[in-house]
Amino acid sequence: xxxxxxxxxxxxxxxxxxxxxxxxxxxxxxxxxxxxxxxxxxxxxxxxxxxxxxxxxxxxxxxxxxxxxxxxxxxxxxxxxxxxxxxxxxxxxxxxxxxxxxxxxxxxxxxxxxxxxxxxxxxxxxxxxxxxxxxxxxxxxxxxxxxxxxxxxxxxxxxxxxxxxxxxxxxxxxxxxxxxxxxxxxxxxxxxxxxxxxxxxxxxxxxxxxxxxxxxxxxxxxxxxxxxxxxxxxxxxxxxxxxxxxxxxxxxxxxxxxxxxxxxxxxxxxxxxxxxxxxxxxxxxxxxxxxxxxxxxxxxxxxxxxxxxxxxxxxxxxxxxxxxxxxxxxxxxxxxxxxxxxxxxx
Numbered sequence: 001x002x003x004x005x006x007x008x009x010x011x012x013x014x015x016x017x018x019x020x021x022x023x024x025x026x027x028x029x030x031x032x033x034x035x036x037x038x039x040x041x042x043x044x045x046x047x048x049x050x051x052x053x054x055x056x057x058x059x060x061x062x063x064x065x066x067x068x069x070x071x072x073x074x075x076x077x078x079x080x081x082x083x084x085x086x087x088x089x090x091x092x093x094x095x096x097x098x099x100x101x102x103x104x105x106x107x108x109x110x111x112x113x114x115x116x117x118x119x120x121x122x123x124x125x126x127x128x129x130x131x132x133x134x135x136x137x138x139x140x141x142x143x144x145x146x147x148x149x150x151x152x153x154x155x156x157x158x159x160x161x162x163x164x165x166x167x168x169x170x171x172x173x174x175x176x177x178x179x180x181x182x183x184x185x186x187x188x189x190x191x192x193x194x195x196x197x198x199x200x201x202x203x204x205x206x207x208x209x210x211x212x213x214x215x216x217x218x219x220x221x222x223x224x225x226x227x228x229x230x231x232x233x234x235x236x237x238x239x240x241x242x243x244x245x246x247x248x249x250x251x252x253x254x255x256x257x258x259x260x261x262x263x264x265x266x267x268x269x270x271x272x273x274x275x276x277x278x279x280x281x282x283x284x285x286x287x288x289x290x291x292x293x294x295x296x297x298x299x300x301x302x303x304x305x306x307x308x309x310x311x312x313x314x315x316x317x318x319x320x321x322x323x324x325x326x327x328x329x330x331x332x333x334x335x336x337x338x339x340x341x342x343x344x345x346x
Contacts, residue, residue, distance in 0.1 A: 008039050009101035010063070011324045012094045015044030015052075016070040016087040017107025019311050025106065026052035028317025033062060038321045041100060043067050043091035065090050071107055073310060077114030088112060092119035095303045102304035102324035104295065106312040109236075112305070113150045113298060120303040123336070128154060129300035130162040131232070131307060132169050133239060139223025144170050144179075146229055148296050149236035150307075156199035159183070159229055160207060165299040166227035167209050168336045173297075173327075174226070182215035182225030184234060190214065196231065204229075295320040297327060299336065304328045 013029050015022045022044055030053070032038040042049050046066040053059045067090040071080045080088060088107060094100040096119050105112045113129055122129060130147035137143050146166035151158060163181050170179040183201055185193035190201065192214060204211045212225045220228055220238060230238070295308035295316070304327050308320040327333070 009099075009328070010039040010041045011321050011328070012041045012043055012065070012091040012100035012103045013317070013321065014087045014091050014103070014105035014107055014112075015042040015049045015064075016067070017073075017105045017112075018308070018317075019073065019106075020313060021106065022049055022052055024313050025317055026058075027056060028312070028314035029062060029321065030056050030058045031314055031318035032321035033058075036318065036322050036325075038325045040321060041065055041091075041094065043094070044087045045070070065094060067091070071111045071115075073108050075108050076110040077108075080108070080111035080115050081118045086115075088115040089119065092116055092303075092305075095305075096120050101328035102306065104306045104308060104317070104320045104324050106295075106308040106310055106317065106320075108310070109149045109307055110152075112307050116298060116301055116303075116305050120301045120305070122300050123302055123333075126161060126165075126300040127158050128161075129298050130158075130165060131235070131296040132166055132299050133296040134174060135221060135239075135242065137221050137223035141176075141223055141226075142174055143220065143223060143225060144174065144227045145220065145235055145239060146227065146299070147232040147235045148239050149232045150298060152231060152233040152236075154196075154231050156196060156203055159196070159200040159231065160203040161300070163204055163209060163211075163227065163229045164207065165336065166229060169297065169299060169332070170226045172330070172332050172335055176226045178210050179226035180210050180212040180224075181227045181229060182212045182219065184220070184228050184230035184238070185214035185216065188214050188216055188219075200229075295323060297323070297332075299333075301333065304333050 015025050018025060029040045029042055033040050041063045043065045044067055046064050049064050067085055067087040069083045069086040071083055071086045071088050091103050092115055095103045128151040131150045132144050132146040133148045134142040134144055144166045146162050167179045167181055170176045183204055185197045215225055295306040298305040298307055306320050306324040308316055
């Protein structure tokens with residue numbers, strides 16, 4: 001186990017969130033602590049959480065902040081804000097009060113976003129937060145997809161702010177000096193799309209950023225833009241489609257490779273090549289696995305929040321803790337700076 005700096009603020013983790021909490025959440029937190037040296041505090045029902053820690057021999061190794069309530073995965077937001085003693089509220093409260101460096105949850109995205117806005121507040125001039133996730137591209141770099149699910153019904157002004165947040169994130173986290181920003185639409189020609197994208201395009205062309213213009217769904221992974229802006233509904237569909245397509249391709253290829261194996265169990269030359277291709281594809285697929293990127297950063301707040309996939313297992317949670325720790329260490333939220341207010345289009 002790596003040494004953990006005694007004065008390093010902990011990452012606070014929602015122990016009760018996600019489809020597999022608290023067992024997988026606690027297991028992932030223990031991995032983060034032991035394998036990556038991340039100081040962590042678990043927020044949740046103390047008795048339940050400590051029982052899971054006991055199974056892993058980690059009692060006394062990780063602190064627990066007791067929370068009476070659990071926000072269900074079906075909660076979209078407003079109800080979660082009213083649950084003042086939930087694991088979300090308690091955990092975010094620790095970050096707000098300076099007792100935690102960052103917050104991680106695999107709970108309902110809408111609930112996490114609503115509670116984060118309520119407990120931490122948005123940064124100056126920011127209307128709504130947005131989830132940013134970096135997707136590997138065929139060009140060899142990465143593209144920041146924003147919003148990936150936090151605000152499903154934004155205004156054009158919100159999309160314009162997402163563009164500013166995403167561009168700042170690309171500079172600070174990906175090291176892109178002058179990020180190209182694309183607006184996801186149904187065509188690359190100017191003025192195409194629905195009312196939301198058409199009005200947002202007008203605003204984006206007037207902002208102090210390098211606006212590439214509208215981009216299509218097929219451009220998301222090509223590297224044509226360093227940042228791709230969209231609403232949270234569409235962005236989440238895009239993200240889940242990418243993950244699902246990768247899984248489906250692997251499954252189909254596995255079937256093809258299996259069909260090429262003889263009755264003796266020894267593959268022909270062709271099937272051996274297929275197997276090698278399948279292994280290469282698995283390595284590529286791993287770049288899009290939630291276990292690799294851990295989670296999405298919720299931008300536009302006054303504190304660091306990382307939202308992990310609802311189906312996260314231990315490895316994904318461990319990775320999310322590392323991402324949250326690194327974002328907090330780099331003071332990314334503070335360095336995003338003041339975003340200019342975007343005036344409504346007339």
